[in-house]
Amino acid sequence: MSLLPIRLLGDPILREETVVVTEFGDDLRSLVDAMFETMYAASGIGLAAPQVGRRERLAVVDVEGARYALINPEIVLAEGKEKAEEACLSVPDVYGVVERATRVVVRAQDVTGAPFEVDATDLLARCFQHEIDHLHGKLFIDYLSYLKRRAALAEWEELRKQYQGTVRHLKPVTAGEDGSSTTTDD
Ligand SMILES: [Zn+2]
Secondary structure: OOOOOOOOOOOOHHHHOOOOOOOOOOOHHHHHHHHHHHHHOOOOOOOEHHHHHHEEEEEEEEEEEEEEEEEEEEEEEEEEEEEEEEEEOOOOOOOEEEEOOOOOEEEOOOOOOOEEEEEEEHHHHHHHHHHHHHOOOOOOHHHOOHHHHHHHHHHHHHHHHHHHOOEEEOOOOOOOOOOOOOOEEE
């Protein structure tokens, strides 16, 4: 299986609304598998379909072994507020503090179409909110204050020069090659 190129800030698909998934077959399963593989290769904890150039309403998440494929997810309950630093695989090496709910209940479907709910707190809840935002064209930088957002975008203008266009190609993961598995980019 090959890794999917990751779309970077500036690619219009990151700002588009996704489309509800209605077919739960082998194509969907293959896409979910490729997204997990791509997310792990990028040392991320979440990846949404628009980040790999797809319009399906789905995201994958793995926060400390809590692994979910969220098809057509929606937040049905949110409570509490907490600020913490976030990053995004589509805006590599740019960080910003974002206020999020500390607990969310997400309703979604799995790859077979079966509905489920997950009650998440802390980092998992934050990751769910970040990924579900992606499915509606929203990025974490949108939450930053005007000045912080401007600084983040200026930083990105410099960083993006290392990429060709708005696509980032990953190298396959080699076991033991990289000890820095503590990054929380999503
Ligand atoms: Zn992201």
